[in-house]
Amino acid sequence: MYTQAIDTDPTSRNSPTSHASVAEDVFLARIAQDEKIEPQDWMPEAYRKTLVRQISQHAHSEVVGMLPEGGWITRAPSLRRKEILLAKVQDEGGHGLYLYSAAETLGVSREQLIDALHSGKAKYSSIFNYETKTWADIGTIGWLVDGAAIMNQVPLCRCSYGPYARAMIRICKEESFHQRQGFDIVRALCEGTPEQKAMAQESLNRWWWPTLMMFGPHDSDSTHTGQASAYGIKRISNDDLRQKFVDVTVAQAEFLGLSIPDPALRWNAERGHYDFGKIDWDEFWRVVNGQGPCNEARMHDRISAFEEGRWVRDAASAHAAKRAARAVARAGALEAA
Ligand code: BYC
Numbered sequence: 001m002y003t004q005a006i007d008t009d010p011t012s013r014n015s016p017t018s019h020a021s022v023a024e025d026v027f028l029a030r031i032a033q034d035e036k037i038e039p040q041d042w043m044p045e046a047y048r049k050t051l052v053r054q055i056s057q058h059a060h061s062e063v064v065g066m067l068p069e070g071g072w073i074t075r076a077p078s079l080r081r082k083e084i085l086l087a088k089v090q091d092e093g094g095h096g097l098y099l100y101s102a103a104e105t106l107g108v109s110r111e112q113l114i115d116a117l118h119s120g121k122a123k124y125s126s127i128f129n130y131e132t133k134t135w136a137d138i139g140t141i142g143w144l145v146d147g148a149a150i151m152n153q154v155p156l157c158r159c160s161y162g163p164y165a166r167a168m169i170r171i172c173k174e175e176s177f178h179q180r181q182g183f184d185i186v187r188a189l190c191e192g193t194p195e196q197k198a199m200a201q202e203s204l205n206r207w208w209w210p211t212l213m214m215f216g217p218h219d220s221d222s223t224h225t226g227q228a229s230a231y232g233i234k235r236i237s238n239d240d241l242r243q244k245f246v247d248v249t250v251a252q253a254e255f256l257g258l259s260i261p262d263p264a265l266r267w268n269a270e271r272g273h274y275d276f277g278k279i280d281w282d283e284f285w286r287v288v289n290g291q292g293p294c295n296e297a298r299m300h301d302r303i304s305a306f307e308e309g310r311w312v313r314d315a316a317s318a319h320a321a322k323r324a325a326r327a328v329a330r331a332g333a334l335e336a337a
Helices: 016-032 045-070 079-104 110-118 135-153 162-190 194-213 225-230 238-256 281-291 295-308 310-336
Strands: 266-268 273-275
Touching: 045 079, 045 110, 045 135, 045 225, 045 295, 079 110, 079 162, 110 295, 135 162, 135 194, 135 238, 162 194, 162 238, 194 238, 194 281, 238 273, 281 295, 295 310
Parallel strands: none
Antiparallel strands: 266 273
16 A cells, blocks of 8 residues: 555665665675775765765875975985985875875865865874974984884775775885885984984984874774774774884884883783883874974965965866867867768
């Protein structure tokens, strides 16, 4: 019998709730089988939102990350170092572009994403709000910051969302080169004069703790880990990645003859890992919430760069529109012939 009544039976095939939950079950089964989810596939709204948040924060981190290093291109100590740094900063701009494109496949526009960054609504990595005071900082950023980035990003190559996973594969290859170039700068300083080695140590002292903060709050305080893991986006938790990073970096510091500024750092044979000291989470949240040493300067420089580049974007768009219009006219003429 036909009826206009609202269907209250949740098991009914006609119930919108049941359609959504069937779709969600299919989606979760695909995640469980490690299938990639593509832009045209059905996905829960929470999955889409989590991805837009994380991918866009990641993209913003790449373009804001260009700023602390960009200021050292003219001050690099040799032509070779200048060329390498220039290439690294360009790579980071490229990473931002892949990541913005991956976020756009989720139905959000580039303008919306950039707007969220410039208006202070969107986050970017806390690490880029610290000052790059010396040339050694450029080495330390490559060694530690890119090292931490790789640790966090290699598992993202296996993330469930196809466009993000594919972007990460290329990004990780480039990050690996970045980490090596940073280590090479620090190694050269450590093999140099006592003043140069002291410069490397002073830089490590300033960057060590902020680098550990990059991995995000402890798992017990992480808002998104549970859901992001269930969706196959996050493969390894914040604390586990941080521990992996400490475990590999201690040996590198020993090789360089540098000491990690943590009196609590010691090998724990029972755990098979290094124990390390407490992170200052008050500092982390201050920096994340806009009160770090360089938050204001970074946003100022980012917005200025965006405004100064506006004419280039406008010219490129006008050129593309002219070419497209010509192509349409040519196709019309061919059809008429
Ligand atoms: N800085 O629930 P949680 C790079 C926020 S690029 C600022 O654990 P999630 C590089 C977090 O967003 C480096 N905010 O979050 C570039 C959340 O706030 P909302 C960036 C942080 O997402 C150029 C809240 O705290 N890498 O390395 O599960 C040159 C609670 O956290 C931070 C990526 O973006 C932070 N450090 O885990 C060189 C990689 N940590 O959103 C190098 C992709 C946490 O609720 N992203 N928050 O307002 C990720 O893997 C994850 O998003 C995170 C955080 C591990 C960062």
